[in-house]
Each structure stands twice: as structure tokens, then as C-alpha cells.
Amino acid sequence: MAPIQQEGLSLYIHWPWCKKKCPYCDFNSHVAADAPIEDYLNAVKHQLVSLSKQIPSKHSLTSIFFGGGTPSLMPAAGVENLLSTAEKTFGFAEDIEITLEANPTSSEAKKFNDFVSAGVNRFSVGMQSLTESELQFLGREHSVTEAMHAIEAAQTACGNVNLDLIYGLPDQDLPTWLNHLDDVFKLGTQHISCYQLTIEKNTGFYADWRKGRLKPAPEHIQADFYEQTTAKLLDKGYEHYEVSNYAKPGYECKHNRNIWRYGGYLGIGAGAHGRTPLTDGLTATRNYKMPNKFITEAHSPNLGIFEHDVLSPEIQAFEATLLGLRLKEGLPLKRLEAVGGQPWHNFIDVKAIDMLVENGFLMTDLQSDNPMLYATPAGFLILDSVIEHLIKV
Ligand code: SF4
Structure with a gap:
């Protein structure tokens, strides 16, 4: 049995800026030449400390996840400061996992050691593809060579690295994709996430799809990719522990696993969602999405939370089913x-x-x-x- 309190408490911190917007992305990410970084970090810190006061029984944090956007654009000193605040506020479990999502450009890779010194002990790297033409199609900033070097740097810095990959691109063929996976294995990452390309509303790809300029791979082809990708990863010793996630034994993502097990988590920062065990019960929270609005609202009585719903037992049972069945x-x-x-x-x-x-x-x-x-x-x-x-x- 795994009720919420026994699964530990996780913390998600959102960084809402990217260098450019990828055409498939519907995450809460914005491009700004003059992002108000200091104001944002202060707002995040204020929300974290203030919200913690509404949690009746404090648990040490078992995981922290810096997601985005592109958190590897954060100043390492800002990451360190937030981690120190989180530790003072909640305490850290001895084996806490602290993940930071990173894009594999050379300028970001130079910061990996600083992030580790700040307390990060796991990187999740958005590699997405191992071919130049696919990276261009996906609108990514990095080249294949840059990404390879960045992953080596991440491995050297902390030895616990996830790679994100996207498959099922238009005209991508299965044998070529499977060959590329062999190159991925040479990088020796402990965790690999493979996502099927989906066309989300309000993205560049959605507009192209509406105009008939982009045709995603049909479902039966996507299913072939999924099955053969899984077979290949299993063969290489990765466990298929969640629908889209594969890990060497002992390297499953603790943060996401806690969420799939319906553990509680705080969602801090612009647009972040949470399932927070507040005084009235488990509460779904959703923060203001636009960074400037979030910065203003975080210092007001609503703490930057746009929607706030205490979840009924029936909804909790539904969500626990939805999430729990994702796990092997x-x-x-x-x-x-x-x-x-x-x-x-x-x-x-x-x-x-x-x-x-x-x-x-x-x-x-x-x-x-x-x-x-x-x-x-x-x-x-x-x-x-x-x-x-x-x-x-
Ligand atoms: S880098 Fe990531 S978060 Fe930013 S636009 Fe691209 S896919 Fe979205």
C-alpha cells in the first residue's frame, strides 16, 4: 500500500524561458531578451516558503526537479540559493534526487560542474535526435556533436543522466532509428526517455499540420517504433519501468516515480502544477502562467496560485489509477x-x-x-x- 504520506514529498520548480521556441513544444516556455531573472527567483523563493507554511505535517523532500523551459539557462548561484531555501524549509531526505533539465549546447554544458556544486545530482538532457536533419526539423539549437560532448560532460559531472529522445517523425524510418539507438547506447546514460512525436495545439507544428504541410507517422507505424524501441532497450539492460521511460536498475527517476505513485508534490514557479497536501486535504494547484504575472502575484495573498481545488476522494482515486497504471x-x-x-x-x-x-x-x-x-x-x-x-x- 502506498498512500501519499508514505511516498515522500517532491518539489517541482519551473524555469519559464528558452533561447527559442521549438515548433513541437506546448510547454510553458517563453523567449525574452531581458528576462527578469532576479525578480523571478525571488518570487519562486517567496512562493516556496509561504506555501510550505500551509502544509500541516512537514516531510523531508525526497526529490526536486528543475523543469522548463530551459533550466540550464539558470544562473548556478540561483539554483544553489533555491536549494538552500528548500533544505532550510523542508529538510532533505538523505538520498534526495535533484534533477535539472538541460539543453545540450556547448555554452550550457560548461555550467554542468557549477550546477553539481550547487547540489544538482542528476541531469535530464533534451537530446531529442542523433541526426542533424531531424534536429533542424525539430528546431533545436544544438548539433549532434555538441550534444555528444554535453552528455559526456553531464556524465563526468554527476554520473546520473537521462536522455530525452523523440521518435515517429514524418518520413523517419525504423531501421535508421534503431541504428541511431546504438549510438545512443555508446553514451552510456543511466536513463532514456523515448517520446512519440505528438502534434499539440498552439504549436508551430499544429499550424503546419492544419495546412497539410506536416503528416505525423500513422498509428501502426508509431506502434512498431514503440515495440521495437522497447525490445532494443530491454536487450541493452534498460528496464521498461514506465510507458515512455527506461532505466538501468536503480536509476529510475525518483521524482516522476513519486508522482506516478500518487505522492504529493509542490509546483513552484510560472505555470507549475502541484498536488500539495494542505490543511484541507490534497489540493491541486496551478500557478499563473506568464512569468511577469506570476512575479507580481507570488507576493500577493494568492501566492501566485491561479487555481486551487481540494480534490475529492473520487477524483484522487481516479488520478491514482491514471498515474499508477503507467508503471510496470x-x-x-x-x-x-x-x-x-x-x-x-x-x-x-x-x-x-x-x-x-x-x-x-x-x-x-x-x-x-x-x-x-x-x-x-x-x-x-x-x-x-x-x-x-x-x-x-
Ligand atoms: S527547449 Fe524545450 S521547453 Fe524550450 S521550446 Fe524547446 S522543447 Fe520547449
């Missing part, structure tokens, strides 16, 4: 009882379990003291539909 380790049904306050079969359709098991999308262990549901690899491919069938609330 499966969903302990007692977690639903812990967050939902009712027997698990009040939330899950037992007939749907049988149907999904018969069709090979789900496995179960319902007879044990700790009943479990597991999505199969085939279930991972259609997880939204699996959950739609399962959930009653």
Missing part, C-alpha cells in the same frame, strides 16, 4: 482505498478487469493481501482506453 510495478488497489476512503471496487469496474485481462491488456493479482493491477506492454499502447474502461467514477 503496477497499481496497488489499496492505494485507491487509502486516497478514496472506500473499497477499491467502488472505483474500478470488475467486469472491465475480466474483459481487459482476456484481451491481453491487463494482468491482475487480486487474491493476495495486496491486490494489484498491471498494464501489459499491449495495454501501455492503449492506456487511455484501458483506463476509460476500468474507471467507474
Whole structure:
């Protein structure tokens, strides 16, 4: 059983600026020649300390994640200052994981040692592709050679590195992609995330797609990429521990795993979301998105939080199902009882379990003291539909 309090508390800090906007990206990222860095760091610090006062029982932080945007553009001194504030405010678990997302340009790679001195102990590097033409298509700032050097620098600096890759680009062919994965393996990163290219609204690619200029790979091709990528990573000793994530044993991302296990987390900074265990119960928070608005609002009584909803037990059970089934380790049904306050079969359709098991999308262990549901690899491919069938609330 894994109720929220037992999973530890995580902290997400958002850095909202990038050097340029990539055409596929719908993250809260902005390009600004004169970003108000000092004001933003002060606002983030103020929100963190003030929000902590509304958490009734303090837990040491088990993970911190600097996401963006491009957090590797942050001044290392700013990272150090925020980490020191977080430690004074909450305390750190002995084995805390502190990740910083980085773009692999040469100027950012030069800062990796400074980030490690500031307290970072894991990098997540947005490599995305190992071919120049694909990097150009994706609008990335780095070259393949630059990225290779940056990953070596990240490995030397801390020895715990994730690589983000995107597959399923228009006209990308599977054998070439699989060959590129061999080059990726030579980099020896401990963790690899592989995401399928998706066309999101309000992006450059969405506009191109609407005009018929961009055709993403069809679903059956995407499924081939997914299955063969997974097979190749398993063969190289990476465990497929989450739908899109693969890790050498012991190098799973603690931060994201806590979220998938429905652990609590604070979302700090422009546009960040949180699931924070406040006095009234687990609360969904969403911050003001635009950096300047966030800076102003963070010092007001709302602390920069735009939306604030105490989650009902039913919604918590739904979210715990949605997130927990993403993990290969499966969903302990007692977690639903812990967050939902009712027997698990009040939330899950037992007939749907049988149907999904018969069709090979789900496995179960319902007879044990700790009943479990597991999505199969085939279930991972259609997880939204699996959950739609399962959930009653
Ligand atoms: S660098 Fe990352 S966050 Fe910034 S625009 Fe590109 S994909 Fe988005």
C-alpha cells in the first residue's frame, strides 16, 4: 500500500524561458531578451516558503526537479540559493534526487560542474535526435556533436543522466532509428526517455499540420517504433519501468516515480502544477502562467496560485489509477482505498478487469493481501482506453 504520506514529498520548480521556441513544444516556455531573472527567483523563493507554511505535517523532500523551459539557462548561484531555501524549509531526505533539465549546447554544458556544486545530482538532457536533419526539423539549437560532448560532460559531472529522445517523425524510418539507438547506447546514460512525436495545439507544428504541410507517422507505424524501441532497450539492460521511460536498475527517476505513485508534490514557479497536501486535504494547484504575472502575484495573498481545488476522494482515486497504471510495478488497489476512503471496487469496474485481462491488456493479482493491477506492454499502447474502461467514477 502506498498512500501519499508514505511516498515522500517532491518539489517541482519551473524555469519559464528558452533561447527559442521549438515548433513541437506546448510547454510553458517563453523567449525574452531581458528576462527578469532576479525578480523571478525571488518570487519562486517567496512562493516556496509561504506555501510550505500551509502544509500541516512537514516531510523531508525526497526529490526536486528543475523543469522548463530551459533550466540550464539558470544562473548556478540561483539554483544553489533555491536549494538552500528548500533544505532550510523542508529538510532533505538523505538520498534526495535533484534533477535539472538541460539543453545540450556547448555554452550550457560548461555550467554542468557549477550546477553539481550547487547540489544538482542528476541531469535530464533534451537530446531529442542523433541526426542533424531531424534536429533542424525539430528546431533545436544544438548539433549532434555538441550534444555528444554535453552528455559526456553531464556524465563526468554527476554520473546520473537521462536522455530525452523523440521518435515517429514524418518520413523517419525504423531501421535508421534503431541504428541511431546504438549510438545512443555508446553514451552510456543511466536513463532514456523515448517520446512519440505528438502534434499539440498552439504549436508551430499544429499550424503546419492544419495546412497539410506536416503528416505525423500513422498509428501502426508509431506502434512498431514503440515495440521495437522497447525490445532494443530491454536487450541493452534498460528496464521498461514506465510507458515512455527506461532505466538501468536503480536509476529510475525518483521524482516522476513519486508522482506516478500518487505522492504529493509542490509546483513552484510560472505555470507549475502541484498536488500539495494542505490543511484541507490534497489540493491541486496551478500557478499563473506568464512569468511577469506570476512575479507580481507570488507576493500577493494568492501566492501566485491561479487555481486551487481540494480534490475529492473520487477524483484522487481516479488520478491514482491514471498515474499508477503507467508503471510496470503496477497499481496497488489499496492505494485507491487509502486516497478514496472506500473499497477499491467502488472505483474500478470488475467486469472491465475480466474483459481487459482476456484481451491481453491487463494482468491482475487480486487474491493476495495486496491486490494489484498491471498494464501489459499491449495495454501501455492503449492506456487511455484501458483506463476509460476500468474507471467507474
Ligand atoms: S527547449 Fe524545450 S521547453 Fe524550450 S521550446 Fe524547446 S522543447 Fe520547449
